[in-house]
Amino acid sequence: MDLVLVPMRWWHIETIAALEPTVFATDPWSAELFWSELAQGAGRRYLTVFHGESKFCGGSEFRGGSEGSADASAHTGGAASIVGYGGLAVADDGAYIQTVGVVPAMRGQGIGARLMIALLRHARQLGARSCGLEVRTDNHAARALYARLGFVDIGMRRGYYQPSGGDAYVMRVRPIDTVGYATLLDDIERALPGRARLAS
Numbered sequence: 001m002d003l004v005l006v007p008m009r010w011w012h013i014e015t016i017a018a019l020e021p022t023v024f025a026t027d028p029w030s031a032e033l034f035w036s037e038l039a040q041g042a043g044r045r046y047l048t049v050f051h052g053e054s055k056f057c058g059g060s061e062f063r064g065g066s067e068g069s070a071d072a073s074a075h076t077g078g079a080a081s082i083v084g085y086g087g088l089a090v091a092d093d094g095a096y097i098q099t100v101g102v103v104p105a106m107r108g109q110g111i112g113a114r115l116m117i118a119l120l121r122h123a124r125q126l127g128a129r130s131c132g133l134e135v136r137t138d139n140h141a142a143r144a145l146y147a148r149l150g151f152v153d154i155g156m157r158r159g160y161y162q163p164s165g166g167d168a169y170v171m172r173v174r175p176i177d178t179v180g181y182a183t184l185l186d187d188i189e190r191a192l193p194g195r196a197r198l199a200s
């Protein structure tokens with residue numbers, strides 16, 4: 001499995017917004033929300049994961065899915081498609097996972113872990129000492145992933161998810177600015193199946 005993680009670009013948004021209802025059965029984000037997140041600039045880091053026979057031109061040149069198709073092949077002549085995406089906010093020494101999702105057919109192959117590792121490394125580069133997130137209380141797959149990355153429960157927010165009204169656990173990992181945490185990320189990544197690279 002060949003994966004490329006590239007910085008999310010505006011031309012990915014239409015495809016990602018089309019995928020959202022299948023990735024998030026409840027409370028999917030709108031295209032406008034992704035637009036607004038990307039507009040935040042340096043305080044945000046969003047990544048798109050492509051899978052397949054790729055004709056990547058350094059990542060940033062890649063314009064897969066600009067017509068709203070979940071399959072980018074129409075735009076590349078190849079067969080690369082968006083299989084996941086995630087985003088991080090960083091302010092001062094704290095980072096926050098805004099969203100992370102993998103298309104259902106590609107789950108359980110380490111894509112979620114690769115996204116989280118890339119986002120956490122970025123948070124470290126920006127000087128973050130901790131990283132937080134919210135997760136649905138019944139989201140066992142996500143909670144397993146976050147626990148492996150060192151996140152622990154620090155609270156609960158009732159009715160956090162809207163419009164569904166679902167409850168969330170607040171999870172946090174710290175410190176992430178240590179050699180030990182960098183090693184943990186490296187070790188988890190090394191054990192993942194397939195190959196992946198981060199394009200600039």
Ligand SMILES: CC(C)(COP(=O)(O)OP(=O)(O)OC[C@H]1O[C@@H](n2cnc3c(N)ncnc32)[C@H](O)[C@@H]1OP(=O)(O)O)[C@@H](O)C(=O)NCCC(=O)NCCS
Pocket residue numbers: 023024099100101102103106107108109110111112113114134135136139140141142144145148
């Ligand atoms: C959460 C999500 C991003 C994980 O993506 P993924 O590519 O499947 O992640 P990985 O393959 O790296 O593995 C995730 C972990 O979930 C575990 N897992 C998978 N399905 C599971 C299930 N039904 N119950 C419990 N754990 C499960 C895996 O075993 C793995 O844990 P492990 O490494 O300790 O074995 C993906 O399930 C998803 O997109 N879910 C819907 C969107 C969502 O809920 N996002 C998180 C919002 S907070």
